[in-house]
Amino acid sequence: MKIEPRRTEHVLSDALAWRGFVFHGEDHGLIRERAIKVAGQVVPDKDDPFRVVELDREGHARLEEEATALSLIGGRRLIWVRDVQDHILPMLERALDGASDNIILLEAPGLASRSKLRSAMEKRQDVAVIACYPEEGRSLSVALRTMFDAAQVRVDRDAMAWLSSVLPADRAVIRQEVEKLILYAEPSAPLSLDDVQLCIGDTRAESLSNATSSALAGERAQADAAIERAIADGAAPVAIARACSYALLRVLTVRHAMDEGASPSEAERGLRPPLFFKVADLFRTAVRRWDSAALLAACSATQELELACKQTGAPDFALARRHIARLCFGPRAFSA
Known part of the structure; x- marks a missing residue:
């Protein structure tokens, strides 16, 4: 049975109801x-x-045998299968149709959308088929809030917004960073933006922030060095695209406010989360350098970059590097 995202947590909390x-x-x-x-x-x-x-x-051939075996000490057994592909479908169906209450758990990160195994399992009522795609936007914010709530750690709004914008779309990395923050947190006070940036500021998030800030300010050498550090630290091309979008939208927010009559300092004070001091000078240079029309065009190009990076076989790292270089050229690189 295909499980909709909104039902996933409910299904996972009642795992014993499934084969x-x-x-x-x-x-x-x-x-x-x-x-x-x-x-x-x-x-x-x-x-x-x-x-x-x-x-x-190497052990897939034992699936049917293990799935139908009885536990020597009683209780249900768990058959945990990794690197699953379509070739195990016949033995999997025989195992599920057998007289056993053992639970079969399949990890299939490379399973194609047209997979015969996936199609067959979605038709069964005793198997839960759950998609695990990178979380972003609201779903990432909800996931972060759930993790912190489970540890009874409070995080203020600005810190949560910053975290949502810089963490990569990889649950293992997200969990690692959250656990670091949980250890750092004081029981009596919420984590502030300064706390969060202090704890994870020297990871790939800082390199991405430096890369995008330097690019928008026209500092090509700094941008190139920062993006290479971020990639070396494990930043994915999609994460680079999202960091660019975040940086562009912040500059655009200030430019819009200035276009409506606000002074640069007044427009800057409206940023949420507030401007991080390490990139403040680069940010102000970017605000002076870009106009709203060029920023909107750059935002559109960045969305196209993210979509391109998600295509199978795309030269995603090359595309991301080229986009950073294009941002360095400034508004003229995005003019009609």
């Missing part, structure tokens, strides 16, 4: 996190060798 789970999509970290959540409901210890069997690609 199987198929987690597919582009976010490997989210696939693993959801698989671990299911495993925790089936067995107290996911490393229990009597009740948990993990099958990698």
Whole structure:
């Protein structure tokens, strides 16, 4: 059964009602996190060798045998299969049709949209098929809030907005950064923007911020160096595109306010989150350098970049680097 995103958490919280789970999509970290959540409901210890069997690609041939075997110590067994592709479909269907209550958990990050296995499992009522795609926008904000709430850590609005804009679309990295912030947090006070930037400011987020700020200010050498640092730290092309969008929209917000009569300082005070001191000079240079029309054109081009980076086989890193270089040229690079 194909599970809609709005029902995902409900299904995951009632894992014992299902015979199987198929987690597919582009976010490997989210696939693993959801698989671990299911495993925790089936067995107290996911490393229990009597009740948990993990099958990698070389062990796929044992799927049917393991899925129908009885536990030596009682309780339901978990058959955890990784690197799943269509070739296991026949043995999977036989295992699910067998007389057993063992739960089969499939991690299938590379499963194609037209996959026979995915299509077959979506037709079954006892298997939950759940897509795990990178979270962004509102869904990312909700995910962050859920993580912090679970740890009883409060985060103020500006800090949450900044986090949502700079974290990459990778659940494993997001979880790692959130756990770092949870350890840093004081029980009596919410995490502020300064707290958050202090904790993760020297990661790829700072490099991306420096790259986009330098590019908009026309500092080509700084932008090139910063984007290479970000890529070396693991920044994905889509994350680069989103960082560009975020930077452009902030400059555009100030330009719009100035076009309506506000002074530069008044327009800047309206930014949420506030301007980070490390990039303040570059930001002000960008505001003087760009006009609203050119910023809108650059925003549109950046959206096109993100879409291009999501296409299979696209030279995404080359496209991202070229876009940073184009931003360095300024408004004339986006004129009609």
